Amino acid sequence: DAKTTQPPSMDCAEGRAANLPCNHSTISGNEYVYWYRQIHSQGPQYIIHGLKNNETNEMASLIITEDRKSSTLILPHATLRDTAVYYCIVRVASWGGGGADGLTFGKGTHLIIQP
């Protein structure tokens, strides 16, 4: 799986949009971009994923650049409960049978929402 690069930490004011960047310059054509977050001492929580189009769900929006070498996760109205470590992961799209489907986590971005 391709490697990702994220800033180690970011601050954001409560109520503002939090924009978390991720670089994945070696991403392959068959790899999705996934985002998970992990609130202290809990298991990671799936947020969103995409291949090349922008995606939105009830939690966040994902913006992927046209060349797919970077992406941004947007939390539109951050709350204190959004304080967590956010992981950007690239993952092969197909389930080929044979070969594990394990996720490769980096160190992520520690997002701190300030009151």
Added chain:
Amino acid sequence: ETGVTQSPTHLIKTRGQQVTLRCSSQSGHNTVSWYQQALGQGPQFIFQYYREEENGRGNFPPRFSGLQFPNYSSELNVNALELDDSALYLCASSSEGDEQFFGPGTRLTVL
């Protein structure tokens, strides 16, 4: 719909002992993956089970082994515990290649 559950929540063992951790997958999921998360690090992939067979593993020695049962629940066994095995152990269930849903983890301390 019941989410992923893990037991026990916390566990303390001594070096050289063996430990078994358990995971119940989310309803409808047939794949379980196990991860080890050391303090301050991201989770590291241990192995994955799909329909009761190991479907591949990460860079972990053979003393890390597992099982998956017909109901798709799973066990992680670690033999000859070392101090560096102290970590949060996470399992995640999924339906084949779909997104993985994680349990709360088991905190293992090796003394």
